Amino acid sequence: MLKIVNLCKNFNINTNNEIVLFNNFNLNVEKNKCTTIIGSNGCGKTTLLNIIGGSASIDSGKIILKGKDISKLKEEKRANYIGRVHQNPSMGVSPSLTIIENMALADRKDTQFTLKKLVKKEDIDKHIALLKNLNLGLENKLDTKVKFLSGGQKQALSLLMATMKYPDLLLLDEHTAALDPKTSKLIMTKTRELIKKHSITTIMISHNIKDAIEYSDRIIMLDSGKIILDKASTDITEKELIEIYLTKLEHIVA
Ligand SMILES: Nc1ncnc2c1ncn2[C@@H]1O[C@H](COP(=O)(O)OP(=O)(O)O)[C@@H](O)[C@H]1O
Ligand SMILES: [Mg+2]
Numbered sequence: 001m002l003k004i005v006n007l008c009k010n011f012n013i014n015t016n017n018e019i020v021l022f023n024n025f026n027l028n029v030e031k032n033k034c035t036t037i038i039g040s041n042g043c044g045k046t047t048l049l050n051i052i053g054g055s056a057s058i059d060s061g062k063i064i065l066k067g068k069d070i071s072k073l074k075e076e077k078r079a080n081y082i083g084r085v086h087q088n089p090s091m092g093v094s095p096s097l098t099i100i101e102n103m104a105l106a107d108r109k110d111t112q113f114t115l116k117k118l119v120k121k122e123d124i125d126k127h128i129a130l131l132k133n134l135n136l137g138l139e140n141k142l143d144t145k146v147k148f149l150s151g152g153q154k155q156a157l158s159l160l161m162a163t164m165k166y167p168d169l170l171l172l173d174e175h176t177a178a179l180d181p182k183t184s185k186l187i188m189t190k191t192r193e194l195i196k197k198h199s200i201t202t203i204m205i206s207h208n209i210k211d212a213i214e215y216s217d218r219i220i221m222l223d224s225g226k227i228i229l230d231k232a233s234t235d236i237t238e239k240e241l242i243e244i245y246l247t248k249l250e251h252i253v254a
Helices: 043-054 099-107 119-134 150-164 181-195 209-215 238-253
Strands: 002-011 019-029 033-039 060-065 082-085 169-175 201-205 218-223 226-232
Touching: 002 209, 019 043, 019 060, 019 099, 019 226, 033 043, 033 209, 043 082, 043 226, 082 099, 099 119, 099 181, 150 181, 201 226, 201 238, 209 238, 218 238
Parallel strands: 033 201, 033 218, 082 169, 169 201
Antiparallel strands: 002 019, 002 060, 218 226
8 A cells, every 4th residue: 555665864964963764764554454653752753654744855765655656746735645643633623713614624625615615515414424423522513613622622523534535544643642541542442443444544653552552453663764673463462562662762771
C-alpha cells in the first residue's frame, strides 16, 4: 500500500546544527493493517509522518502510495488520499466552526465551496448518523462551536473527519497522548472500530506500548531514523517490548 524507498532527510544541512535523520530509509506498509511506530523522543516519528503526508520535504527517495509516486505531490493533494489526526486535539478540526460545519468541511475537502454554503441540507442526515455512531452525544450539539468541546470530543470528531472519505492511508500521531486514560481508551476503541469497518490502512505513533500491542498488527521501533525492531504484535509481549525500549533508552542516556 505504502512504500518508502531510499528516503534521505537532513535538517540544517551545512551548518553546525546538521541532523542526518533518514539515510536510505526503507519501509513497506501493508494494506488494511495497522502499523504502530514507537521510539524515543527525537527519533524521527513525526518527521516520517510529515514526509508521508507532504508537510515536510525530502532530500531524496520516493514515497509510493498504491503504486503511484506521490513524492512531488503537494500536501493539499495528498490529503485526498491520506487522513491525519494530530496529537493536539485542536489541529484536526476548525475550532471556530460548528460541529456540523466541520463535518461538511471534511466531506467537501476535495471540492470548492464558499463558507456560506458549506453545510448542504442533503448531507446533514448522513453526518448526524456518523456522529451518532460515536456515542458521545455530538449529534445533539450540531451548532456548537468546536472550540467548546473537550479534548476527547475534539479527537473523536477529528477521527471521524479524517476517515469520512475512506482514505487510502490514515496517519495517527500520538492522537491519544493529550487525553486522560479513560478518554484515551474510548478514542482507541473508536479508532479500531472505524479502521476495521472501512478497512483503512493505518500508521499510528504511540508511546503507549500496551496500546501498540493491543490495537495494531505490526510494531516498528525507530532509533535515530533507523528501524531497530519490526514484529507482528502477536509475536512480542508487552514485557519484552518494554525491556527493549528501556535498554535502548539506557543506551541513549549513557
Ligand atoms: N523543522 C525542523 N527543523 C530542524 N530540525 C527538526 C525539524 N523537525 C524535526 N527536527 C529534528 O529531527 C529529529 C526528529 O524529530 P521528530 O520527527 O519530531 O521526532 P519524534 O516525533 O520521534 O519525537 C529531532 O532531532 C528534531 O529536533
Ligand atoms: Mg513526535
